[in-house]
Amino acid sequence: MRIETRRRWTAIIRFILFGLAAIALGGFLLAWSGLYNVAASRGHLAVTNAMLTFGMRSSVRTHALGITAPPLDSQDLSTLGAAHFHSGCAFCHGAPGVPISPIAESMLPSPPNLSTSMREWRDRELFWIVKNGLKYTGMPAWAAQQRDDEVWALVAFLRRLPALDAAAYRELALGGLSVPAQSGDEIATTEGTSGAVSACARCHGENRRGPNSRLVPVLHGQPREFLMAALEDYAHGRRASGIMQPLASDLSPEDRERVARYYAGLTPPAAPDLPPLNPESVERGRKLATSGDPAARIPGCMGCHNASSLEAYPRLAGQHAVYMVNRLRLWKGGLASRSRTDAIMAPIAKALNEQQIDDVSAYFSSLNAAGKLNR
Helix, strand or coil: CCHHHHHHHHHHHHHHHHHHHHHHHHHHHHHHHHCCCCCCCCCCCCCCHHHHHHHHHCCCCCCCCCCCCCCCCHHHHHHHHHHHHHHHHHHHHHHHHHCCCCCHHHCCCCCCCCCCCCCCCHHHHHHHHHHHCEEECCCCCCCCCCHCCCCCCCCHHHHHHHCCCHHHHHHHHHCCCCCCCCHHHHHCCCCCCCCCCCCHHHHCCCCEEECCCCCCCCCCCCCCCHHHHHHHHHHHCCCCCCCCCHHHHHCHHHHHHHHHCCCCHHCCCCCCCCCCHHHHHHHHHHHHHCCCCEEEEEEEEHHHCCCCCCCCCCCCCCHHHHHHHHHHHHHCCCCCCCCCHHHHHHHHHHHCHHHHHHHHHHHHEEEEECEEEEC
């Protein structure tokens, strides 16, 4: 009886192996023959499309397990995400008042219009898709894999997108940026776009208007040398940002010089109307900024970041506390960077505790550009 059972199982296993070999051989012969049409002008068979969609959704669901979404109701977060969506995503996915490009519509599969047909993904699944991209779809991975904070900003915006009309989308994505109409000559002879896709002012403001999101640094009045170095670092991948790297790499060295000179020459904007800061926190931050913490080997911030410091370093007076807290926590969490200034700041940030990060950020945000208390 045992011998007969063993023979039966042996026959079944052989049948399975021969079947798999036949399928593999058939697949190879089909690929070798070239009979399968790989043209993007021809859609998949219905059964093929169903299998690919099922596999994609299952893969996203499985790989997103264990990801915990932070609170996504922050206006600063969704505003930052909207600005990037306009420059990096709307070309393929469309937006209220922004049609999907005919080029993107001809892709296979064609990108979905996320303002009208976004599937009911969980927050963690949207995060995984935006960060990692999707094979065989044209959906790229995030350019700076270590910047989860930027990915969550885009997820926060995607949650708001379906409820936006064209006017609300434009306000959120362009941040009040006024884009003048182009003449026929300008349209015909330049590569500019009336949608302000690559305009720095969408995020960083212009003239006397600062950033709309407090997660974005104020560039007004920063040293030209520092701004030039930052743009160079982004353009060459030495400074990690999935938002800034693509934009900076599109600029020529001459354009980067012009942008740096423009922002360096602007008067810092007035401090935004924010809730009062905790005076005790500001005072602790002042002491840390001026004297450091010798026991923890933390130098005073003012050595590099006051108005008379070397132009290679940014001025921190009047920066948004939210931006500084986020930046310091990124360094403390191990954000890797090959830029010269980041290499200096990362070990200092790692030595700071959470209260010190909050305190020193509160102190610098309490100052005006001249280094005097403004609130």
